[in-house]
Amino acid sequence: MIDIQNLDVWFGDGHDRVDAVRRATFAVNAGESFGLVGESGSGKSTILRAITGLAPTWSGRIEIDGQILHGKSRDRTFYKNVQMVFQDPYASLHPRHSVDQVLGETLSLHGFRDIDTRVVKLLDDVGLGTRFRFRYPHQLSGGQRQRVAIARALAGEPDILLLDEPTSALDVSVQAEILNLLCDIRDQRKLTYLMVSHDLPVVGHMCTRLAVMKDGEIVEVMDVAQLRQMKASHPYSQSLLDASVAQ
Amino acid sequence: MSDATTWRAWLLTDAPTSRRHARLASFYKGWLSLRGNTMAMVGLGILVGLLLMALFAPYLAPHDWKAQDLGNRLQPLGSPGHVLGTDSLGRDILSRLIYGSRITLYIVTLVALIAPVAGLLVGTIAGYVGGWADVVLMRITDIFLAFPRLVLALAFVAALGAGIENAVLAISLTAWPPYARMARAETLTIRASDYISAIRLQGAGPIRIITRHIWPLCISSLIVRVTLDMAGIILAAAGLGFLGLGAQPPSPEWGAMISEGRRFILDHWWVATVPGLAIFTVSLAFNLLGDGLRDVLDPKDGGIE
Amino acid sequence: MTLLDVQNLWVKFPTRQGIFDAVRGVSFTLGKERLGIVGESGSGKSMTGRAILRLIRPPGIVEADYIRLEGTNLLDLTEKQMRAVRGQRISMVMQDPKFSLNPVMRIGDQIMEAYLLHNRAGRADARKKSLEMLEAVSIRDAERVMRAYPHEMSGGMGQRIMIAMMLIPDPKILIADEPTSALDVSVQRQVLDIMDALVKERGMGLIFISHDLNLVAEFCDRVLIMYAGRIVEVCDADRLHDAKHPYTRGLLNSLPRLDHPRDRLEVLQRDPAWSDAPSVGTQE
Structure with missing residues (x-):
C-alpha cells in the first residue's frame, strides 16, 4: 500500500541545508497500521509531509497504492485516497469556519452532491452528533475538535490515513476516546494507518509494526510483539523503551 | 420581557441549530463585547449621528448652504438665525457643515472601498504565491510607500485635475501599500498553519484558499486598520481641499471651508475653527471605534486556560 | 514542618x-x-x-x-x-523555557541579573555563582552556555537553565x-x-x-x-x-x-x- 525506498528529505539549500530524513525505507501493507x-x-x-507533498524537496521513491509520486504536486485521486490528521486540533481547524463549513467544503471539493446528508453521517461516524454541526472551533473542546479533524479526513472516503x-x-x-474511535473506523472502513508518535504505549496499542527513528534515520523496524517484550535490537530503541516504561 | 430573555438565550447558545442561527449568534456576541466598550460606543454614536445628519441634511439645515448674504457676512457664533455664525460670503456655517458631512462620508466610503481591497489583493497574492510574484508586488508596494503621502496625492491630482473624485482616487492610490504589507505579513503566518495544509490536502487550489480561507482572517485586522486610518484619510482629503486641489469652492467640503476661513483666522476665528472641530470629532470617533473593533474582531477569542 | x-x-x-x-x-x-x-x-x-x-x-x-x-x-x-x-x-518554573527566557539577552546575563536582583554582590561574584548554578543543574560547559542566546539551546537545556535561575535566590x-x-x-x-x-x-x-x-x-x-x-x-x-x-x-x-x-x-x-x-x- 505504502512503499518508501531511500527517501531523503531536506530543507534549505547549500550551506543551510538540513537533512531531515536520510535513506528511509519501509513498506506498509494494505489494512496494516504502521508506527513511526x-x-x-x-x-x-517529515516523512508524512513528504508523502502528502507538503515538504517539496525530497528524493527517493514513494509509491502509494501502486502509484509513484513525483515532486510536490499530487492529483485529485491521491487526495481522495490519502488523508492526514494533524497533531494540534487547536491549529488544524480554521478559526472562522463552523464545523458545517469545514465538512461541507471538503465534501464539495471531493465532488460529492448530497452534502447535507453526508455531513450528518460524518458527524455521526466520529461520535459527535448533529448538535455540533453549526459550532465554531472555539465552542469545541480539544477532543471534539480532533473528532472534527478526523471527520474531515474521512470525508473523501480515503483508504490511507496519515496520523x-x-x-x-x-x-x-x-x-483513550480518540484512539478507540480510530480503531473503530479502521475496522469499519478497512483503512491503512501510518501513525507518527513519540509515545510508545500509544503506538503499541494502535500498530502492528513500527519503525524507530533517530536523527532522520530509521534505526530499527520491529513488530509489536518485540515491543511488548521490551526486546529491541538497536541500543537506541532499547533506551527509548526503557525511558517510557520505567516504573 | 420573557420574550426578550428567550431571544437572548437563543442568541447566546453554544449549540446553534442552523447556519443562520450560528451566524447571528456570533454576530450578537461580537456586538455584546463591543457594547461593553464605552469609548467605542461613543465613537459609534458619533458616526451614526454623522450618517443621520448626511441623510436628513435638507431637513436639518436651517438655511440654504449656498445662499449668500453679503450684508450679513462674518457673523460671530450665536448670532440670531446663525448659531455657528456666517462665513465671508454670509453663508450659514451650520448648514454648510451639515451638507459637508455628505461629502466627508462620500470620500470616506470610496477610499474605504478602494484602498483596502487593492491592498488585500496584492498582499495576499504576494504572501501566498511567494517567489517572483512576491518580489515584484512588494517592490511596487515599497515604491509607493517611499513617497510622502500628501505629495504623491498632490502629483496625482495635478495630473488628473482637481475635484473630489480625483482627490479620492489620489488618496486611495497612496493609502493601499500599508494594507498590502499587513495582508502579506498575515498571509505568511496563516499560510504555514495546519488548517491551510489540511485544506490543501483536500485538493483545494490557490484561488479558493486565498479567497475562502485567508481573506476572512485578514479582513478583520484590515477593518480595524481602516477605521484607525479613517482619521488620516479625512485629514488628507481636508488637506487637499485646503490646498484647493480637492473639492472646489462653492462645495461645503470641510477642508475647503477651513481653507476659505484661513484668511480671517485672526479676526474671525470661528470660520476656520468650526469645520476644524468637525473634522477632529469625526476622526476621533473613527479612532475610538477602531480601537473597540480591534478587541471584538480578534480571532483569538477563547475561554480561560 | x-x-x-x-x-x-x-x-x-x-x-x-x-x-x-x-x-x-x-x-x-x-x-x-x-x-x-x-x-x-x-x-x-x-x-x-x-x-x-x-x-x-x-x-x-x-x-x-x-x-x-x-x-x-x-x-x-x-x-x-x-x-x-x-x-x-517561592519560585516558579513554567512549561516552555522558550517563553520564559528573554530571547535577546545572553543566558549568562540573565542568570546574573536574577542573582543581582536578590543579592548585594559584585558582578564577579554573580558570575561565579551563576557558573556554580549551571554546574549544579548538570550543564557541563557552563562557560559556553553563559555566552549563548536562548534560541541556541535545546528544550532540555533551556529548562535546566530556568531551574538554575529559579534556584539562585535559594x-x-x-x-x-x-x-x-x-x-x-x-x-x-x-x-x-x-x-x-x-x-x-x-x-x-x-x-x-x-x-x-x-x-x-x-x-x-x-x-x-x-x-x-x-x-x-x-x-x-x-x-x-x-x-x-x-x-x-x-x-x-x-x-x-x-x-x-x-x-x-x-x-x-x-x-x-x-x-x-x-x-x-x-x-x-
Whole structure:
C-alpha cells in the first residue's frame, strides 16, 4: 500500500541545508497500521509531509497504492485516497469556519452532491452528533475538535490515513476516546494507518509494526510483539523503551 | 420581557441549530463585547449621528448652504438665525457643515472601498504565491510607500485635475501599500498553519484558499486598520481641499471651508475653527471605534486556560 | 514542618454567563516534600499554582481563608511585598523555557541579573555563582552556555537553565508547572533527576503540577488529584495505583500500556457528582 525506498528529505539549500530524513525505507501493507516512533526532530513527521507533498524537496521513491509520486504536486485521486490528521486540533481547524463549513467544503471539493446528508453521517461516524454541526472551533473542546479533524479526513472516503501525533495534545481520558474511535473506523472502513508518535504505549496499542527513528534515520523496524517484550535490537530503541516504561 | 430573555438565550447558545442561527449568534456576541466598550460606543454614536445628519441634511439645515448674504457676512457664533455664525460670503456655517458631512462620508466610503481591497489583493497574492510574484508586488508596494503621502496625492491630482473624485482616487492610490504589507505579513503566518495544509490536502487550489480561507482572517485586522486610518484619510482629503486641489469652492467640503476661513483666522476665528472641530470629532470617533473593533474582531477569542 | 498552608482557595473569573470558578475551595499543606498536583486541562491545577503566588491577572479573583507561607498570610501582603516573595521565597518554573527566557539577552546575563536582583554582590561574584548554578543543574560547559542566546539551546537545556535561575535566590518552595511536558522522554528524566536532587539537598518544598499520572506517581511523595476545580483525592504517590476515586481509576485505566495489550481502551465515564462533592481536605 505504502512503499518508501531511500527517501531523503531536506530543507534549505547549500550551506543551510538540513537533512531531515536520510535513506528511509519501509513498506506498509494494505489494512496494516504502521508506527513511526522517535523523539522531536527525528524526522518522523517529515516523512508524512513528504508523502502528502507538503515538504517539496525530497528524493527517493514513494509509491502509494501502486502509484509513484513525483515532486510536490499530487492529483485529485491521491487526495481522495490519502488523508492526514494533524497533531494540534487547536491549529488544524480554521478559526472562522463552523464545523458545517469545514465538512461541507471538503465534501464539495471531493465532488460529492448530497452534502447535507453526508455531513450528518460524518458527524455521526466520529461520535459527535448533529448538535455540533453549526459550532465554531472555539465552542469545541480539544477532543471534539480532533473528532472534527478526523471527520474531515474521512470525508473523501480515503483508504490511507496519515496520523501525525493525533492525541499528543489531548488529555489521557480524551486520548483513550480518540484512539478507540480510530480503531473503530479502521475496522469499519478497512483503512491503512501510518501513525507518527513519540509515545510508545500509544503506538503499541494502535500498530502492528513500527519503525524507530533517530536523527532522520530509521534505526530499527520491529513488530509489536518485540515491543511488548521490551526486546529491541538497536541500543537506541532499547533506551527509548526503557525511558517510557520505567516504573 | 420573557420574550426578550428567550431571544437572548437563543442568541447566546453554544449549540446553534442552523447556519443562520450560528451566524447571528456570533454576530450578537461580537456586538455584546463591543457594547461593553464605552469609548467605542461613543465613537459609534458619533458616526451614526454623522450618517443621520448626511441623510436628513435638507431637513436639518436651517438655511440654504449656498445662499449668500453679503450684508450679513462674518457673523460671530450665536448670532440670531446663525448659531455657528456666517462665513465671508454670509453663508450659514451650520448648514454648510451639515451638507459637508455628505461629502466627508462620500470620500470616506470610496477610499474605504478602494484602498483596502487593492491592498488585500496584492498582499495576499504576494504572501501566498511567494517567489517572483512576491518580489515584484512588494517592490511596487515599497515604491509607493517611499513617497510622502500628501505629495504623491498632490502629483496625482495635478495630473488628473482637481475635484473630489480625483482627490479620492489620489488618496486611495497612496493609502493601499500599508494594507498590502499587513495582508502579506498575515498571509505568511496563516499560510504555514495546519488548517491551510489540511485544506490543501483536500485538493483545494490557490484561488479558493486565498479567497475562502485567508481573506476572512485578514479582513478583520484590515477593518480595524481602516477605521484607525479613517482619521488620516479625512485629514488628507481636508488637506487637499485646503490646498484647493480637492473639492472646489462653492462645495461645503470641510477642508475647503477651513481653507476659505484661513484668511480671517485672526479676526474671525470661528470660520476656520468650526469645520476644524468637525473634522477632529469625526476622526476621533473613527479612532475610538477602531480601537473597540480591534478587541471584538480578534480571532483569538477563547475561554480561560 | 509545614512550609505552606492553603485553606479554602477559590479562583473566580467573571464571564458573560456568570462567574466561572476555576478553583473551588482547595485546601492543602506542603512540607519539605514533593507534592504532585495532577488533573486534566481545565481542572484548575495551574490556576492553583498561580494563585499561591497571586499571579492571577484581573478580572480573575483569588479568595482564600488564608495562604500561609511559614506563618505569614500571603493574601495580606502588598503587591510590593509580594514581589519579594516571588522568586525570593517561592519560585516558579513554567512549561516552555522558550517563553520564559528573554530571547535577546545572553543566558549568562540573565542568570546574573536574577542573582543581582536578590543579592548585594559584585558582578564577579554573580558570575561565579551563576557558573556554580549551571554546574549544579548538570550543564557541563557552563562557560559556553553563559555566552549563548536562548534560541541556541535545546528544550532540555533551556529548562535546566530556568531551574538554575529559579534556584539562585535559594527559595523555600519551588512550583513547577508542567516543567517537562515540552521535552522528549529521555530528556524529561534528566531534568526530573536534577530537580529531585536539588530539592532534596536544599530541603525545599516542591509543588509539581502535571497531567501525567505516572510521572507524578514516580517522582512525588504525595499526590493531589484535581477535577473541575476541586481536589477529589489525596494519596501517597507510591500507592497511586491503589487509588479509590473513580476519576483517578478512570485516568489510570485510560492509558494504553505496553504490558497489558487491550482491544479497547477504557473510557472515563464522568459523573457530575464528582464536581459537586466538596474538596478533600489534607489537614494532617
